[in-house]
Amino acid sequence: MHPVVRWFHQLGSPPYFDRFAARWSPWAYGIGLACMAWGVYGALYTVPADYQQGDSFRILYVHVPSAWMSMAVFALMAFYAALALIWRIKLCEVLAMACAPAGALFTAITLATGSIWGKPMWGTWWDWDPRLTTELILLFLYLGVIGLYNAIDDRRAAARAAALLAIVGVALLPVIHWSVTWWNSLHQGQTISLFGESKMDPSMLPPLWWMVVGTHVWFVGSLLARARADNLRREAGKDWVARMADAGAAR
Amino acid sequence: MMLAAARALVVRDLTLLWRRRGDALQPALFALLVVVLFALALGAEPAALARAAPAVLWLAVLLAGLLALDTLFRGDAEDGSLDQWLLAPVPLPWLVLVRTAMHWATTALPLLLATPLLAEMMQLPPRQLPVLMASLALGTPVLSLLGAVVAALTVGMRRAGILVALLALPLYVPVLVFGAGSVAAAAQGLDPTGALLLLGAGLALALPLAPLAAAAAIRISQS
Amino acid sequence: MPDAPSASAPLLDVRGLGFARDDLPLFGPLDFSVEAGEALLVQGGNGAGKTTLLRVLAGLLDGGRGEVRLRGVPAAAAARAGQVAYLGHLPGLKADLGAVENLEYLCGLLGRREGVEIDRALAIVGLAGYEDAPARNLSAGQRRRLALARLWLSPARLWLLDEPYANLDLPGIELVNRMVRAHLDDGGGALVTTHGAYAAPPVRTRLLQLERAA
Numbered sequence: 001m002h003p004v005v006r007w008f009h010q011l012g013s014p015p016y017f018d019r020f021a022a023r024w025s026p027w028a029y030g031i032g033l034a035c036m037a038w039g040v041y042g043a044l045y046t047v048p049a050d051y052q053q054g055d056s057f058r059i060l061y062v063h064v065p066s067a068w069m070s071m072a073v074f075a076l077m078a079f080y081a082a083l084a085l086i087w088r089i090k091l092c093e094v095l096a097m098a099c100a101p102a103g104a105l106f107t108a109i110t111l112a113t114g115s116i117w118g119k120p121m122w123g124t125w126w127d128w129d130p131r132l133t134t135e136l137i138l139l140f141l142y143l144g145v146i147g148l149y150n151a152i153d154d155r156r157a158a159a160r161a162a163a164l165l166a167i168v169g170v171a172l173l174p175v176i177h178w179s180v181t182w183w184n185s186l187h188q189g190q191t192i193s194l195f196g197e198s199k200m201d202p203s204m205l206p207p208l209w210w211m212v213v214g215t216h217v218w219f220v221g222s223l224l225a226r227a228r229a230d231n232l233r234r235e236a237g238k239d240w241v242a243r244m245a246d247a248g249a250a251r
Numbered sequence: 252m253m254l255a256a257a258r259a260l261v262v263r264d265l266t267l268l269w270r271r272r273g274d275a276l277q278p279a280l281f282a283l284l285v286v287v288l289f290a291l292a293l294g295a296e297p298a299a300l301a302r303a304a305p306a307v308l309w310l311a312v313l314l315a316g317l318l319a320l321d322t323l324f325r326g327d328a329e330d331g332s333l334d335q336w337l338l339a340p341v342p343l344p345w346l347v348l349v350r351t352a353m354h355w356a357t358t359a360l361p362l363l364l365a366t367p368l369l370a371e372m373m374q375l376p377p378r379q380l381p382v383l384m385a386s387l388a389l390g391t392p393v394l395s396l397l398g399a400v401v402a403a404l405t406v407g408m409r410r411a412g413i414l415v416a417l418l419a420l421p422l423y424v425p426v427l428v429f430g431a432g433s434v435a436a437a438a439q440g441l442d443p444t445g446a447l448l449l450l451g452a453g454l455a456l457a458l459p460l461a462p463l464a465a466a467a468a469i470r471i472s473q474s
Numbered sequence: 475m476p477d478a479p480s481a482s483a484p485l486l487d488v489r490g491l492g493f494a495r496d497d498l499p500l501f502g503p504l505d506f507s508v509e510a511g512e513a514l515l516v517q518g519g520n521g522a523g524k525t526t527l528l529r530v531l532a533g534l535l536d537g538g539r540g541e542v543r544l545r546g547v548p549a550a551a552a553a554r555a556g557q558v559a560y561l562g563h564l565p566g567l568k569a570d571l572g573a574v575e576n577l578e579y580l581c582g583l584l585g586r587r588e589g590v591e592i593d594r595a596l597a598i599v600g601l602a603g604y605e606d607a608p609a610r611n612l613s614a615g616q617r618r619r620l621a622l623a624r625l626w627l628s629p630a631r632l633w634l635l636d637e638p639y640a641n642l643d644l645p646g647i648e649l650v651n652r653m654v655r656a657h658l659d660d661g662g663g664a665l666v667t668t669h670g671a672y673a674a675p676p677v678r679t680r681l682l683q684l685e686r687a688a
Binding site: 085137140141143144147148151152154157160161164165167168169172175176178179180182183186187 | 432436
Binding site: 252255256258259260262263266267270271326329330331332334335336337338339340341343346470473474 | 535536537555556557562565566567568570571575578579581582585
């Protein structure tokens with residue numbers, strides 16, 4: 001068997017995954033935070049102020065990566081969900097459910113930073129901008145998945161039900177975005193799109209890439225940590241967990 | 252076999268509806284109440300009511316349908332009929348589709364029949380009524396089908412009321428937008444056909460896909 | 475090419491069947507078979523997994539390990555529909571429908587055995603005269619008899635009966651035994667669960683004892 005394929009099979013074993021996650025999650029957190037710190041430093045100090053918006057545009061260095069992550073994590077969650085439902089892989093159930101809280105967090109940050117960015121421009125905290133409105137509905141989808149997962153007692157049935165919901169959500173998300181954009185054009189005429197396709201000068205991009213890399217790596221750390229916790233909770237009755245707990249208590 | 256099972260299910264549901272025909276009026280009464288509450292909250296000025304009418308009417312129908320969702324599978328789950336569906340030699344998605352269609356016919360159709368009266372109460376300009384009816388006729392089946400998926404996911408749960416709403420409403424957004432939006436477009440003098448066609452396309456997609464998802468959800472929740 | 479059912483293969487053949495809930499094994503792995511004309515009595519205390527076993531065999535529960543063959547053809551859970559008749563705790567009757575209406579619905583849904591009419595089935599289970607009584611007005615024992623009538627009308631060869639004697643008086647218990655014997659004489663098979671040996675079909679049976687997994 002090809003070594004990569006074998007490694008995937010091994011990863012599905014709960015004790016192996018526990019060791020893997022315990023080992024790599026702190027590194028992912030650390031590297032992610034370091035990249036984000038470097039990106040924030042660059043965003044605040046290195047990049048010159050925008051001639052139109054002054055310094056308030058700098059928040060896009062948090063807003064844009066968060067928005068991308070909120071979508072990417074939902075897609076990843078739906079991918080794991082599909083694997084969990086079709087092949088009944090327990091690890092994929094755990095991974096899918098572990099994606100949701102981090103994704104919801106990114107969505108909330110996107111909404112908050114979008115609102116903060118919009119206040120100087122729109123004059124209000126909320127403007128029903130189509131992209132932000134879609135993000136808001138995305139937040140509800142995330143909360144729905146989390147809520148459904150927590151509402152069912154049987155952990156495996158709960159994960160499979162929430163996984164199905166995630167797949168339905170990811171299928172409907174483009175339709176939702178499309179409909180909200182249409183609705184906006186119908187009711188508001190044209191507002192200057194704040195988050196539109198304005199060209200960014202290449203000199204302003206590096207901190208953005210650092211933030212993108214940082215958020216991705218941080219997310220990997222969060223996913224591994226959360227999945228590890230859920231994995232342990234599910235396996236709590238098994239021997240290997242008891243042995244690990246005893247070894248930990250003995251130290 | 253599939254036709255025989257469908258016929259048996261249809262006859263059963265119609266008989267059950269007839270035995271409790273009072274219950275069939277409840278969604279329509281709820282929608283009426285919602286319209287009354289909106290009118291009271293908005294103030295009785297006709298122009299304000301007329302402007303809000305498409306939205307209020309769509310919301311009244313949508314919310315009434317949301318509440319009625321509880322009766323889609325719960326009765327069958329509680330008396331063991333859902334088990335028999337799983338045991339029947341016909342595909343479960345087919346049974347889900349037939350059941351959802353009957354549920355729509357018994358809860359949403361009375362709503363549609365009541366809509367002209369409700370529209371009159373909201374001072375909806377008469378020339379917008381056909382667009383409203385068309386959007387509801389296309390949109391409410393989609394709402395029923397999407398709602399069936401959510402109802403199937405939560406069928407085992409005791410107090411699932413708010414959770415069902417939280418799960419279903421984000422999925423309802425495109426239907427509401429294109430439905431109420433088509434009437435709003437007509438009010439602005441724009442052509443509502445585009446939005447109505449999109450609703451129709453959504454219905455065409457939901458008809459095969461939603462029963463498949465709901466059937467999978469039933470199997471998950473019955474395990 | 476899909477396998478065709480074989481006339482000589484056992485009605486039910488189970489190899490290595492196990493089922494776990496939340497990763498705790500409920501029973502298994504089990505190996506047994508049920509031939510035509512034979513009944514298997516599944517005994518075990520409360521919580522031993524009898525109901526779960528029957529639901530897994532009926533295809534109501536998915537995700538069990540092992541293989542289940544019906545007349546020699548391997549059958550995944552969803553594919554067992556139509557080949558087994560399951561009588562569980564909940565009879566699947568609508569409270570607002572009368573006895574005949576319930577049976578007509580269930581026969582339309584699940585199929586009806588040739589040569590047996592609904593009225594005849596009601597008479598056999600002792601509910602003649604209750605054709606129009608809403609199921610709500612029937613006692614627990616009468617509802618159980620109505621469920622037995624549905625079982626009698628079923629075309630399935632394999633019967634899975636979960637505690638069929640519950641709620642029945644002595645004539646009711648004898649009714650179940652008569653039905654099972656007639657079904658076995660006709661070439662069918664049955665799995666019957668029960669708490670203890672106080673009521674069992676007086677036919678050729680084997681015993682499967684389930685104990686709670688340690």
